[in-house]
Amino acid sequence: MEKKLKITREFIERMPKTDLHVHLDGSMRLETILELAEKQGVTLPDGADTPEKLAKAIHMGEICEDLTDYLKAFDVTLSVMQTEEALYRAAFELAEDNALEGVKYMEVRYSPLLHTEQGLSFPVIVEAVGEGLREAKRRYGIMTGQIICGIRHITPESSLRLAELCVAFKHKGVVGFDLAGAEMNNPAKDHREAFYLVRNNNVNLTIHAGEAYGPESIHQAIHIGGAHRIGHGTRLREDGDLLNYVNDHRIPLEICPTSNVQTRACESFESHPLPFYLSYGLRVSLHTDNRLVTDTTMTDEYMACVEAFDLNIGDLRKLMINGFKSSFMPYRKKRTVTASACAVFDALVAEFEEKQGAVAIRGPRVAQEIAIQKASASPNGAIELEPYSGKSGVTLKDAEYNLAEASNISDDSKKPSKKNEKVST
Ligand SMILES: [Zn+2]
Numbered sequence: 001m002e003k004k005l006k007i008t009r010e011f012i013e014r015m016p017k018t019d020l021h022v023h024l025d026g027s028m029r030l031e032t033i034l035e036l037a038e039k040q041g042v043t044l045p046d047g048a049d050t051p052e053k054l055a056k057a058i059h060m061g062e063i064c065e066d067l068t069d070y071l072k073a074f075d076v077t078l079s080v081m082q083t084e085e086a087l088y089r090a091a092f093e094l095a096e097d098n099a100l101e102g103v104k105y106m107e108v109r110y111s112p113l114l115h116t117e118q119g120l121s122f123p124v125i126v127e128a129v130g131e132g133l134r135e136a137k138r139r140y141g142i143m144t145g146q147i148i149c150g151i152r153h154i155t156p157e158s159s160l161r162l163a164e165l166c167v168a169f170k171h172k173g174v175v176g177f178d179l180a181g182a183e184m185n186n187p188a189k190d191h192r193e194a195f196y197l198v199r200n201n202n203v204n205l206t207i208h209a210g211e212a213y214g215p216e217s218i219h220q221a222i223h224i225g226g227a228h229r230i231g232h233g234t235r236l237r238e239d240g241d242l243l244n245y246v247n248d249h250r251i252p253l254e255i256c257p258t259s260n261v262q263t264r265a266c267e268s269f270e271s272h273p274l275p276f277y278l279s280y281g282l283r284v285s286l287h288t289d290n291r292l293v294t295d296t297t298m299t300d301e302y303m304a305c306v307e308a309f310d311l312n313i314g315d316l317r318k319l320m321i322n323g324f325k326s327s328f329m330p331y332r333k334k335r336t337v338t339a340s341a342c343a344v345f346d347a348l349v350a351e352f353e354e355k356q357g358a359v360a361i362r363g364p365r366v367a368q369e370i371a372i373q374k375a376s377a378s379p380n381g382a383i384e385l386e387p388y389s390g391k392s393g394v395t396l397k398d399a400e401y402n403l404a405e406a407s408n409i410s411d412d413s414k415k416p417s418k419k420n421e422k423v424s425t
Contacts, residue, residue, distance in 0.1 A: 003358040005313060011352055012302045015316065016341040016403060017103045018323035019287055019298050021206075021231055021254035023180070024087075024110035024129065025077045026290025027094050030054050036080035036089075045076060061295030067212040067263045068182050073293045074114075082118040084128040091132030097291065099140035101299050104341065104407060105327055108133070109147035109178050112165060113158055122165045130173040143337075143407050145175030145328055147206065150194050152181035159194035167201040171411070175328040176204035178231065179221075183212040188220045195225045204228050204328040206254065211265045215239035222251065229254060229326060234265045237273045243282070252283040252326035257305060258296045259289035275309040278318065285323035314363030317345055333409045340403040347396035 030051040037044050048054040055061075058073035080086055091108065098106045112125040120128075126146065133144040148166040150159030159179065166177045177198040179191055188195075188207055198205055207221035208231035215238050221227045222245075230236075233253035236243050246253070255274055260266040266273075277284045286301045288294065302319070305311055311319075324338040349360050 003356070005349070005353055005356055005358040005360040007306050007311070007313065007316065008352075009299065009303055011348065012299050012306070012316075013102050014348055015102060015320060016324075016344050017101075017298045017302070017320065018105045018285065018327060019098060019103050020105075020107045020229075020285065020323065020327055021256055021287035021289055022094070022098075022106065022108055023074075023290050024090055024094060024108050025074050025081060025114065026293040027097075027108075027288070028077055028081075028090050028292050029093055029097070030060075030292065032089060032093060033077060033080055036086050040080060040083070040086075042079050044079075055295075058293060060293060061262070063262055064264065067184070067265070070263045070293065071182065077292070078114050078117075081115055082120065084120065084124060087115060087120075087125060087128040088132040088135075091129040092135050093132075094291070095133050095136030095142050095144055096140065098298070099136060099142040101297055103142065103298055104403065105143040105324065105329065105337070107145045107147050107175060107328060109149050109180070111149040111151050111162065111180065113151060113154065113162060122161075123168075126165065126169050126172075126174065133173065141404050141407055143329070146173050147176040147178050147328075148174055149178045149180040150191055152179055152183060152186035152188070152191070152208075154181065156191045156193060159191040160197065163194035163197040166198055166203055170201065170203050174203075176206055176228075178205075179207045179225070180231075181208075183208060183217060188217065189224045192224055195227075199226050206231055208232060210235040211260070211263065215242050218242060218246075222246070227251070228328075232256060232260065232265065234260050234273060237276060243280070247280065247282050250283050252285065252322065253277065254287050254326070255284050256287045256289035256294075257301060259294045262294055269304060269308050272308075274305060275311075278315060283322050283326060284319070285326050286319055312363055313349055313360040317342070317362070320345060330411050333406075333411060336406045336409060337403070340399070340406040343394050343399040344396065344403050347394055347399045351396055 034054060044054060046057045048057040058076050064070040081090060094108060095106060112122045115125045129146060136142050148162050150162050163177055166174055179188055195205060205227050206229035207225050207227040209221035210218040211232035211234055214235050218230055218233055218236055219242055221230060229252045231254045236246060257269060257272045257274055260272060261269050288296050288298055288301060291297060321338060324341055327334060353360055
């Protein structure tokens with residue numbers, strides 16, 4: 001019997017990844033918060049003056065009472081995120097941390113409303129974050145987009161102001177609108193005007209739902225809000241009919257397993273609906289939610305799922321593809337980037353198979369998908385369904401180069417833009 005390929009942390013780190021659900025104010029580095037607090041004369045709670053003390057003060061990675069309790073940590077991070085410099089740095093460092101663990105595309109979300117305490121205007125806030133992200137692109141090649149959040153427990157009028165901001169910055173770094181905040185007792189329908197404004201201007205919309213409230217909240221997000229994606233959707237499994245609707249319409253679910261355990265949206269990691277959703281065919285992908293508050297990374301999330309749910313290489317490939325497919329990248333660019341990411345993944349599998357003297361269990365679904373990909377490239381269009389050998393003839397180096405090239409395709413053209421043609425790989 002052939003030896004089965006072991007999915008290692010190194011493999012996960014090196015596979016191309018996305019993070020579409022990550023909050024800027026929940027994902028700073030501890031050291032950065034300490035440095036900024038000192039510089040700005042901000043007093044941190046419990047006299048926190050070391051990374052260890054600060055981690056304790058914000059209950060980093062600890063199980064909270066509920067979502068509202070979890071959100072308290074953000075008061076601390078936000079206390080040092082009121083200047084352009086801090087926002088630039090938070091955005092740059094978040095993108096840098098992602099790039100260094102193989103994330104190729106990231107959509108970062110935040111609410112400008114929470115960064116105005118010292119008088120910053122909305123456009124200045126969006127520009128500062130954008131500048132940090134652009135610097136990360138220049139240095140690491142990581143693709144990014146901003147998502148502007150309305151907040152459930154703040155007024156609908158403020159959501160409308162943020163929706164206007166979102167529309168104004170469409171194609172200027174902002175790729176979508178979201179509704180975040182305390183879900184319980186704050187229904188999405190109250191913010192319908194904001195949703196209508198963004199959709200009426202052809203802006204992408206995602207809404208946090210089914211995390212701290214039942215499937216009714218997801219129903220409202222989709223049917224009243226018109227959401228194109230759902231943040232979490234943890235409790236979707238409680239309503240089979242809606243679950244089928246979400247599946248039939250390929251509405252992506254942004255799954256954040258560790259965060260769901262921390263906020264008690266899920267009793268335990270093992271009881272998370274992810275494996276059910278994945279096997280049922282829902283378009284699910286993995287996300288961190290808050291790298292700092294949840295004490296996680298994309299690699300950690302994948303690893304935890306591999307261990308808890310015994311995911312095989314086929315499952316990983318599916319999750320990866322879903323991440324790229326669910327992104328708010330323009331379709332033509334997305335198509336090329338996703339295909340390039342698959343080529344890197346397949347070449348990486350081949351390298352690990354050789355290194356370990358083992359065979360990856362891909363599952364029939366992946367074998368079929370790869371066969372279809374090959375067939376669509378062949379002149380007679382014949383679909384071969386025999387198992388994929390893993391030897392596509394493309395070297396890992398070439399595949400990685402092609403992915404980096406694809407990252408530079410401009411947002412409204414299939415071809416790489418001239419000025420960005422030279423990229424670091
Ligand atoms: Zn979230």
